[in-house]
Amino acid sequence: MEDWSPLLDAIQWPAMLATVAASWLVTSLNKGRRHTGFWLFLLSNALWVVWGFHTQAWALLVLQFCLAAMNIRGARKNDTADA
Known part of the structure; x- marks a missing residue:
C-alpha cells in the first residue's frame, strides 16, 4: 500500500494559497x-x-462546511448583483 501521507500533508499549501x-x-x-x-x-x-x-482536525472540517455554505450564498448573491 502506498503512503499518501506526504502528499496529503502538502495539501495545506495549495489550500492556503487558494x-x-x-x-x-x-x-x-x-x-x-x-x-x-x-x-x-x-x-x-x-x-x-x-x-x-x-489530520483529524474535526473543528476545521466543521468550519470548512460552514464557510462553504457562506461561499455558496455569496456566489448566489453575486450572481444577482447589478455591479
Whole structure:
C-alpha cells in the first residue's frame, strides 16, 4: 500500500494559497473576479476538508462546511448583483 501521507500533508499549501487568492478576488469591484473568487474559495474549502480528514482536525472540517455554505450564498448573491 502506498503512503499518501506526504502528499496529503502538502495539501495545506495549495489550500492556503487558494484561500488567500480567493480573499483577494472576492473584494474586487469586478463581478467576474468576485465570481471567480467564490469558486476559488469553494476549491480551498474542499482542499481544507481533505487535509482536515487526514489530520483529524474535526473543528476545521466543521468550519470548512460552514464557510462553504457562506461561499455558496455569496456566489448566489453575486450572481444577482447589478455591479
